[in-house]
Amino acid sequence: MNIKALIKIGISQVIGLTISAVMIASASAADEATYRQYQLERKADGSSYGLVLKTLPAPQPQAGEVLIKVKAASLNRRDIYALSGIGMGGARDMTGSPILSDGAGEVAAVGPGVTRFKPGDRVVATFDVKWVDGESSGYQPRNGMLAELAVATEDTVLPIPEYLSYEEAATLPCAAVTAWNALFKAAALKPDDYVLMLGTGGVSIFGLQLAAAGGGRAIVTSSSDAKLARAKDLGAFGTVNYRTYPDWENEVLAITDRKGVTNVLEVGGQDTLPHSIASLADGGHIGLIGGLSEGGFVRETPEDLLKEHNARLTNVYVGSSKDFANLLVFMAQHQIKPVIDKTFEFADAPAAFTYMEGPEMFGKIVVRIP
Numbered sequence: 068m069n070i071k072a073l074i075k076i077g078i079s080q081v082i083g084l085t086i087s088a089v090m091i092a093s094a095s096a097a098d099e100a101t102y103r104q105y106q107l108e109r110k111a112d113g114s115s116y117g118l119v120l121k122t123l124p125a126p127q128p129q130a131g132e133v134l135i136k137v138k139a140a141s142l143n144r145r146d147i148y149a150l151s152g153i154g155m156g157g158a159r160d161m162t163g164s165p166i167l168s169d170g171a172g173e174v175a176a177v178g179p180g181v182t183r184f185k186p187g188d189r190v191v192a193t194f195d196v197k198w199v200d201g202e203s204s205g206y207q208p209r210n211g212m213l214a215e216l217a218v219a220t221e222d223t224v225l226p227i228p229e230y231l232s233y234e235e236a237a238t239l240p241c242a243a244v245t246a247w248n249a250l251f252k253a254a255a256l257k258p259d260d261y262v263l264m265l266g267t268g269g270v271s272i273f274g275l276q277l278a279a280a281g282g283g284r285a286i287v288t289s290s291s292d293a294k295l296a297r298a299k300d301l302g303a304f305g306t307v308n309y310r311t312y313p314d315w316e317n318e319v320l321a322i323t324d325r326k327g328v329t330n331v332l333e334v335g336g337q338d339t340l341p342h343s344i345a346s347l348a349d350g351g352h353i354g355l356i357g358g359l360s361e362g363g364f365v366r367e368t369p370e371d372l373l374k375e376h377n378a379r380l381t382n383v384y385v386g387s388s389k390d391f392a393n394l395l396v397f398m399a400q401h402q403i404k405p406v407i408d409k410t411f412e413f414a415d416a417p418a419a420f421t422y423m424e425g426p427e428m429f430g431k432i433v434v435r436i437p
């Protein structure tokens with residue numbers, strides 16, 4: 068249904084096309100022999116990782132796979148965590164691991180049995196390498212999109228809507244799908260609902276855009292008044308500086324005429340969760356997503372506090388291929404353009420990580436791949 072809807076609203080690709088053996092053979096033969104990929108390399112003192120650019124033999128797509136000539140990749144907070152070794156295999160040395168889950172590009176070749184894509188198609192890969200529909204079977208993030216080539220199974224690749232560039236499409240797989248899931252799947256956004264976004268990073272800015280397009284009233288917090296002004300321009304109903312107002316739930320409640328918010332995209336974790344709960348309307352919902360605050364991710368569920376609000380808390384994990392397809396239909400209907408803060412060239416990719424660790428970032432950061 069999602070794919071049909073994509074076609075219906077004019078998104079470029081023809082699905083269900085039969086790929087001939089000739090097409091597979093000629094596409095494979097035309098491939099470059101090598102490609103370049105950024106990998107993690109443990110620093111000499113063992114404390115963290117840096118990035119090294121490696122030249123490797125070009126991969127060939129196997130049965131059911133597409134080979135993508137990556138044109139753009141985008142950073143998420145997990146990629147910054149990876150440089151610290153967090154979420155990358157514990158004490159194990161992750162030197163040689165490819166990096167970045169999010170990327171978009173052109174199909175360079177298809178393996179045997181691929182029916183939905185052909186060379187030349189514009190595609191974006193999903194975050195999870197296995198989760199196509201239904202329930203996820205665990206955390207299986209893609210890695211390796213900060214590279215000139217990448218391989219993906221055809222059911223974890225989607226056509227890019229015509230109105231989006233490669234750079235814009237590359238921002239979507241993790242942050243936008245997570246925001247979509249938290250707004251429309253873990254909860255069910257209704258017009259005029261108050262929805263709370265914490266900070267102005269990738270997930271929150273997509274949350275703001277999607278909530279506003281769905282008729283919701285998005286409230287955004289930030290450490291910066293300048294960023295809050297940008298959030299207003301993007302359609303925020305209300306804004307609160309969480310540094311000026313450490314107990315920012317009072318400001319949030321005032322904005323909602325004391326009703327409280329019906330949903331929170333909780334990206335802050337330990338330090339922000341009590342404030343998020345205090346911002347809730349009776350019967351509200353919290354999508355537990357991240358751990359940006361100094362306290363990091365939430366380790367225990369404060370169920371007693373939630374009971375006071377008769378509220379629900381749902382663990383949100385990005386989303387499936389089907390969720391991504393639904394998101395693309397909604398974005399195309401509302402012509403939503405991702406907010407790209409800054410674009411870096413492939414050769415300068417490490418600078419993108421440095422920028423993301425600084426105070427300026429707003430929305431998404433992209434690396435353009437030649």
Ligand SMILES: NC(=O)c1ccc[n+]([C@@H]2O[C@H](COP(=O)([O-])OP(=O)(O)OC[C@H]3O[C@@H](n4cnc5c(N)ncnc54)[C@H](OP(=O)(O)O)[C@@H]3O)[C@@H](O)[C@H]2O)c1
Nearest residue numbers: 144265266267268269270289290356357358360383384385
């Ligand atoms: N569960 C999942 O499936 C899932 C998916 C995606 C991301 N995540 C997690 O969700 C979090 C957000 O990811 P992201 O990629 O959107 O991050 P991001 O783009 O790196 O967000 C950075 C922004 O976070 C804001 N921030 C930092 N500390 C904050 C605090 N104490 N309170 C409120 N805002 C704060 C800052 O906004 P200001 O500069 O405006 O203050 C900063 O610009 C991360 O922890 C990530 O690992 C989880």
